[in-house]
Amino acid sequence: MPPDLAERFAWEVMLARDRTVNAFALPGGYLGVHLGLIGTVTSADELASVLAHELSHVSQRHISRLITRQSQQAPWVLAAMILGALAASASKNTDIGSAAIVGGQAVAQQSQLNFSRDMEREADRVGFGVMTEAGFSGQGFVTMFDKLQQSSRLNDDGAFPYLRSHPLTTERIADMRARVPDGHAHDASPRVPVSASYHAMMAARARVLAESAVDRLQALARTGQSAARSPLRDTTRLGQRYAGVLAATQLRDTPAALDMLASLRATPVDDAASRAAMDWLTLEVLATLKVNQAPGGLSLTALREKALASDDREGMLLGARATLVDNAETQRNAVQRLRTWVTLHPNDALAWQTLSSLHNALQQPVQAARADAEARLAQQDAPGALERLRAAQQWARNSREIDHVELSILDARVRHVDSLVREQLREEKPNG
Structure with missing residues (x-):
């Protein structure tokens, strides 16, 4: 295009x-x-x-x-x-x-x-x-x-x-x-195929993330355990296993999550997207439950490095979040990867939030506040973004070693976001 x-x-x-x-x-x-x-x-x-x-x-x-x-x-x-x-x-x-x-x-x-x-x-x-x-x-x-x-x-x-x-x-x-006479007579030949297995896992992920009640998460975990014991390997059971693993992880039920994860990874899939989805879920489970190795021998370190090097947004963000429990050198590498990403995708709120968390872990409050402000701006919260940018300005000016480049960037962003806030206020006036 x-x-x-x-x-x-x-x-x-x-x-x-x-x-x-x-x-x-x-x-x-x-x-x-x-x-x-x-x-x-x-x-x-x-x-x-x-x-x-x-x-x-x-x-x-x-x-x-x-x-x-x-x-x-x-x-x-x-x-x-x-x-x-x-x-x-x-x-x-x-x-x-x-x-x-x-x-x-x-x-x-x-x-x-x-x-x-x-x-x-x-x-x-x-x-x-x-x-x-x-x-x-x-x-x-x-x-x-x-x-x-x-x-x-x-x-x-x-x-x-x-x-x-x-x-x-x-x-x-x-x-x-x-x-669509005769079922599919007028359908175009698939040019952007989405495999049934990948869709089943993403639909399962949506079902879990949409829930917040513990009893509903427990029900999804029980369904996943039943599917894990089933000898069937169809897409329905695949989705149930995926949902069970994610629900058990959110419930911090480590034995159940690892048991269902082993069953999920044993389910055969043919496409790269489905295999990547399994890898990223494995990384999420290991990082959340603080487990170093998954069933089958996959290590947290290997999966994290694979995710950070990936062009897949989901994998890259999961890999970056997984470094929050690691050493400073690994976190700095993740920061560099995320900075490149947000330069190309400035409206990615989750990427900015992850970057803010990494800067906090590295004891960099100015950069953390600025990343948090950019995340709020990406979520259409201009007043909140302006508040965080001004806090970052204050920290930068009170720092022992003033970074004039960072301060210049903050000044420019404050002026830009302040103009957005003023414009919103004018639009909200009844006779504006």
Whole structure:
């Protein structure tokens, strides 16, 4: 993709640690995905269908079109209210005026609902084309809508379709099925394949990370232990083992985590992404539980070095966090690796947070505060970032050995973030 198009379609994905099945898109290329959605879908095609639908809302300018539609209807609603007031004043029966006012508002609201349903249909159809051209199966749309219908079957009987902001799920299923005759006839050949084993492990990870209650984590760990004892080696058991290992690790149950980890690593996988996912989980388990060696002989040191040298973001960040319990020389190497990364990816909040933790471990409060500020800025918390930058400035000026280069960088960042805070305050003023 040319640089100009890459910049134009530079989507910013935000993951929300929430168990609900939801995703949303905002103007400016922001896409929010709940972990509950990732944990629910059974294939990458289903996840791609949701993302394609939400991205199409932005690419088709649905929000701006909806606002334009509302502004076009505003004069008619106002006219109906004026006519209603005139009718009420000219007649002794005030019901005539009330009927005119309510009727005008009802017509406007019904028009908005019709327009909203049309936009949802357009997002479905445009999204279908986007995902199939990207190499995913269009059948994912059908199976995803089936899941939505099953999840809402107890509180949605399909009544009053004309009062809904979305088309009936049955209509959407029929529309998508019509676009994939004979199952997969119109699907593009996969160009970006996502293996079933890799998806199963990432969905399992999302299910665990979306949970905070101990009893739910214990349930996931028990399911993982049952899967570890099973002789079956399908993707369902693979995902259950992965979830069990991660849940047991969060519960600090070392024997259970290592036992399930041995079973997980014994499960055969064919693709590099799945093997890397197993390695990074192994590293996470060893570093969290402070164990030096995994079942099968893999050492914490070897995995950490492999992760730090990896181009994989997940591995690199796990490797950097694993150095927090190591010596200063290893931590300095991780700092250099992370500095290179955040230079190329300045909006990576987790990378900045990890860098801040490493600087704290190295007794470098100025650099730690600045990295923490950059992490807050990446999370759209400009006031918090400004507070941390000013704290870093104070530490730098009170230091025995003043680093003038670092101080200059801090001064420049303070001016930049201060301008962002002032701009936000102006936008928040009611008459700004």
